[in-house]
Amino acid sequence: MTISTTVQNVFDAGLPTLTYDLAATPADVWPSLQDAQRAAPIAIGPLGPEVLSYEMARAILRDTRFKIPPGINLAAQGVTSGPLFDKVMSGLLCLEGAEHQRLRKLVSKAFTPRATDRLQGTIVEVVSDLADRVADAGRCDVVADIARPYPIPIICALLGAPREDWRLFSEWAEEVIRGFSFSTDIAAIQDEVMRAWLELDDYVDAMVEHRRAHLTDDLLSDLIRAEDDGDRLTKAELKMLAASLLMAGTDTTRNQLAASVQALCAQPDQWALLADQPDLAMRAVDETMRLSPVVCGTPRIVPTDMEFGGFLFPANTFVFVNILAANRDPAVYADAGRLDLEREGAPAILTFSGGVHYCLGANLARRELAEALRILAARWSNPRCRGDVPWKPMLGLTGPTVLELEFDA
Structure with a gap:
């Protein structure tokens, strides 16, 4: 490809500079992002162009x-080889081409949509x-009492794991997810992460062997059935996909549910609107994920x-696609900083990424969040925050660490 001699190097174009701390939260960073966005479509951030x-x-x-940097969470801490690195590199997100x-x-x-539809009963029940459990108290920590225990039973039901094993999946998920955190000393916990991951692999191995002889109506059976011109998923690929689903579908849903509840509580009129019009639940998901993405x-x-x-x-430039800023771009969203469940004609949010790496589980995630918001809005009247709501850093997976609410049942 020929590069035009008149095109300016992104680092020499006089673009706005962002100097936020890498441990800063979205609320900390947003004012400077907003100022930079008004001046240019790109800024130079602490890691490169944003x-x-x-x-x-x-x-x-x-x-x-534009490629996803392989194993970036591990590489950022100097882990570029070994069993955990190899395991991560075999995941769907690290594959290209x-x-x-x-x-x-x-x-x-x-x-398929059918795979999500058959979970409807489980989602509502959970x-x-x-x-x-918190109705009589009239208060709860949304993070600990609602968001954290919510997704695991649904992922297990999706895969076809029995209820008595949900606790095992929760323990494996907690341990393995630690290996994807920017804030964890990954080098120090590699052995524990790998031990949990291999236990999950062994469990899925046994599930696959059983399913091959007794196909049922769950995602794992559907993955075994999946075929394209004679091509099928291998056992190693089935294990990788099951683990990817458990990890990708757990922490993201937990954090986004808490973030979405907080965003709605901050605008009581919108919470009341959702309670009165439960058909707006999917709109509530889109709007809260636009305004307050994790x-x-x-x-x-x-x-x-x-x-x-x-x-x-230039070659090897690290580019950060800032979803928080893009989702609030006033050039495409009218009154972009306002949560509006009746917003019409808005372009699709970018929180689920896009292109070849668009989130495969987006439909399931949206359904889980929509049902949770619909049910909580119907049951909790006049929710209000009790105290501060601390968040994790913007870089990596963010979201509230505590969200204490009081409400009228």
């Missing part, structure tokens, strides 16, 4: 020339039970010199 414009962010997510396309094509045959950005790397959006990105 894309702030909705249109440019969406274009990058769909442009296969033909192999990634092949796996997504097979998996998409199982990840969130109703959690709400019942995935605030996604990294990309430029393998070679590349011209994009009127700038030259």
Whole structure:
């Protein structure tokens, strides 16, 4: 590809500079992001160029020339080899090109709307039970009492694991997810993470062997059935996908549910509107994930010199697609800082990424969040926060660490 000699290097273009601390929360960073967004579609952040414009962010997510840096969470802490690194690198998110396309094509045959629909009863049962447990008290910590225990039973039901094993899956998920945190000393916990991951693999191995002889109506059976011109998923791929689903579908849902509840509670009129009009639940998911996403950005790397959006990105440039800023871009969202469940004609949020790496579980995640918000809004009148709501850093998976609420039953 020929690079135009008139295109300016992104680092020499006089773009706004962002100097936030890497441990800063979304609320800490937003004022400076907003100022930078008013001045330019890109800013130079502490890790490299940050894309702030909705249109440019969406274009990058769909442009296969921009690659996901493999094993970035581990590499950021100097872990670039070993069993855990190899395990992470075999995951769907770290694959590119033909192999990634092949796996997504097979998996998409199982990840259908029907797979989500058959979980409806479980979703309603689980969130109703959690709400019942705190109803009499008229108060709860949404993070600990609702969000944290919510997704595991649903993921287990999706895979077809029996109820008596939900606790095991919860323990494995807690341990393995630690290996994907920017704030954890990963080098020190590699052995514990791998031990839990291998136990999960052994469990899934046994499930796969049983399912091959006794196919049922669950996702694991659908994955075993999935075929494309004679191509099928291998046992290793089935294990990888089951583990990926458990990890991707657990912490994201937990954090986003708490963040969405907080966002709605901050605007009592919108909470009351959802209680009065439960059909707005999916709109509530989109609006809260737009305004208060727990995935605030996604990294990309430029393998070679590349011209994009009127700038030259030198080879090996680390690019941060800032989802938080893009989702609040006033160029595409009217009154972008306002939560509005009746917003019409808004473009799709970027919180589920885009292009070839668009989240395979987006439909399930949206259904889980919508049902939880619908049921909580119906049961909790006039919810209000008790005290501060601390958040995790913006970089990595963020969200409230505590969300103490009082409500009228």
